[in-house]
Amino acid sequence: MAKSVTAGNSLRRLFAVMLFDHISVNITFPVLTFVFFSPLSRLFPSDTSISERMLWYGIVMGISHIGSIISSPIISTCSDHVGRKKMLLVAACAALVFAVSCTLGILIGSLLLMVVGKFLGGMLSRTNAVAQAIIGDISDPQNKAIHMGYLQVVISIGAFIGPIIGGYFADRFWFSTLNYALPYMIAGMFAVLAILLTIVVFKETLVTRKKVKESLSSWLINLSNKQILKISLLLCMTQLGWSTYYQYMPPLLKTTFHFQAHLLGLFIGMIALWLAIASAVGVRFLKCYFTLEKIAFIAIILMLLGALLTLAAIWLLNTVFAKILIWLGAIPMAMGDVIVYSVITAWYSNAVAKQDQGSIMGLCFIIVPVIWALTGFLGGVIAIWQIDLPLYFSALILLGLVCYLVAQKVAKSLLIVKQ
Numbered sequence: 001m002a003k004s005v006t007a008g009n010s011l012r013r014l015f016a017v018m019l020f021d022h023i024s025v026n027i028t029f030p031v032l033t034f035v036f037f038s039p040l041s042r043l044f045p046s047d048t049s050i051s052e053r054m055l056w057y058g059i060v061m062g063i064s065h066i067g068s069i070i071s072s073p074i075i076s077t078c079s080d081h082v083g084r085k086k087m088l089l090v091a092a093c094a095a096l097v098f099a100v101s102c103t104l105g106i107l108i109g110s111l112l113l114m115v116v117g118k119f120l121g122g123m124l125s126r127t128n129a130v131a132q133a134i135i136g137d138i139s140d141p142q143n144k145a146i147h148m149g150y151l152q153v154v155i156s157i158g159a160f161i162g163p164i165i166g167g168y169f170a171d172r173f174w175f176s177t178l179n180y181a182l183p184y185m186i187a188g189m190f191a192v193l194a195i196l197l198t199i200v201v202f203k204e205t206l207v208t209r210k211k212v213k214e215s216l217s218s219w220l221i222n223l224s225n226k227q228i229l230k231i232s233l234l235l236c237m238t239q240l241g242w243s244t245y246y247q248y249m250p251p252l253l254k255t256t257f258h259f260q261a262h263l264l265g266l267f268i269g270m271i272a273l274w275l276a277i278a279s280a281v282g283v284r285f286l287k288c289y290f291t292l293e294k295i296a297f298i299a300i301i302l303m304l305l306g307a308l309l310t311l312a313a314i315w316l317l318n319t320v321f322a323k324i325l326i327w328l329g330a331i332p333m334a335m336g337d338v339i340v341y342s343v344i345t346a347w348y349s350n351a352v353a354k355q356d357q358g359s360i361m362g363l364c365f366i367i368v369p370v371i372w373a374l375t376g377f378l379g380g381v382i383a384i385w386q387i388d389l390p391l392y393f394s395a396l397i398l399l400g401l402v403c404y405l406v407a408q409k410v411a412k413s414l415l416i417v418k419q
Contacts, residue, residue: 058380167265306333
C-alpha cells in the first residue's frame with residue numbers, strides 16, 4: 001500500500017512537470033507554419049517562392065530531430081547514472097533556450113537563429129525518454145502499460161492546450177512590433193514554470209544508480225535482442241506514417257485549405273485531444289478484451305483509416321465534404337498512433353530489467369527522432385513537387401504495414417493447420 005501511495009505521488013509530480021513542459025514545446029508548432037509560409041513573416045522576403053519556403057521548412061523540421069538523435073540515448077542512459085531529476089531539469093531548461101532563440105530569430109528575421117534554436121531544442125528538450133524511465137522505476141509490470149498511457153494523456157493535454165494558445169496569440173497582439181514572436185515568448189514562460197516544478201516539487205525515483213560503462217553496454221546488448229529488434233521495426237513503420245502526417249498537415253492546411261492561425265492551432269490542438277482520449281480510455285478499454293498484439297493491430301488499422309480519409313479530403317478538395325473529412329481523418333490517425341505507441345513502450349519496458357529502463361527508453365528515443373528527421377527532410381523535398389505528396393507517402397507506408405501484418409497472421413494460421 002505504501003509503495004502504491006509513493007508511486008502515485010511520484011506520478012502526479014512527474015505529470016505536473018510534463019504538462020507545463022509540453023504546453024511550452026507545443027505552443028509554437030502551429031505558429032511555425034506561418035513563420036515559414038506567411039508573406040508577412042520577417043523570416044523571408046515576401047516574394048520568396050513556396051518551394052523555397054517548403055525546403056527550409058523541411059530542413060527546420062528535420063534538424064530538431066537530428067539533435068534528438070545525438071542526445072536522446074545519452075540523456076536517458078545518463079539518467080541511469082546521475083539520476084532522473086537532473087536529466088529532467090536539463091531537458092526542461094532546453095525548452096527555454098529554444099523559445100528564447102526562436103523569439104530573437106523572428107524579431108530580427110534571422111533564419112540561422114531559428115535553425116539553431118530548433119537544433120538545440122531538439123537536442124536537449126527531451127523529457128519524454130526520462131519520463132518513461134521514471135514510470136519504469138515506479139510501476140509494477142501489470143500497471144506499466146496503463147501508466148504509460150496516462151503519461152501520453154498528460155503529454156496530449158499539453159499538446160492540446162499549447163497549439164490553441166499559440167494559434168490564438170500568433171497575430172492578434174502587437175503584430176507590427178513582435179511579428180510571430182509572441183507565442184514563443186509565452187512558451188518561454190511555461191518553460192520557466194516547468195523548470196521551477198522540477199527543482200521544487202519532483203523527487204528522485206532512481207534507487208540504484210549504474211556506472212556509465214554498464215549502462216552503455218546494456219544499451220548495445222539491447223540492439224542484439226531479437227524481441228527488441230521486432231518491436232523496433234514496428235515502431236519505425238508506425239512512426240513513418242504518423243510523423244509524415246503530423247509534420248506536413250499544417251503546410252497543407254495553410255496553403256491548400258487556407259486555414260488561418262487560430263484554426264490551424266485548433267486543428268493541432270484537437271489532434272492532441274484525440275491523443276489524450278485514446279491514452280486515457282483506449283488502452284485500458286482494449287486491454288480488457290484483447291492481447292497487446294491485437295491492440296497494436298487495431299491501432300494500426302485506425303491509423304490507416306485516418307490516412308485514407310485525409311486523402312479523400314484532398315481528392316474532394318472543391319466539395320463541401322473536404323474539410324469535414326480533414327477533421328474526421330485526424331481522429332483515427334491520432335488515436336491509433338498513441339495506442340500503438342503505448343503498447344510499444346510497454347513492450348520495450350517489459351523486455352528489460354528495472355535497472356535498464358533508461359537505456360531501453362534511450363533506444364526507443366533514438367529510433368523515433370531518426371524517423372522524424374527522415375520524414376522531415378524527405379517530406380520537404382517531395383512537397384516541392386506537390387504539397388500533398390507527403391500525405392500519400394504516409395498512407396502508403398501504413399497500407400504496406402497492414403498488408404504485412406495480415407500476411408504474417410495468415411502464414412502463421414496455415415502453419416498451425418499443417419501441423
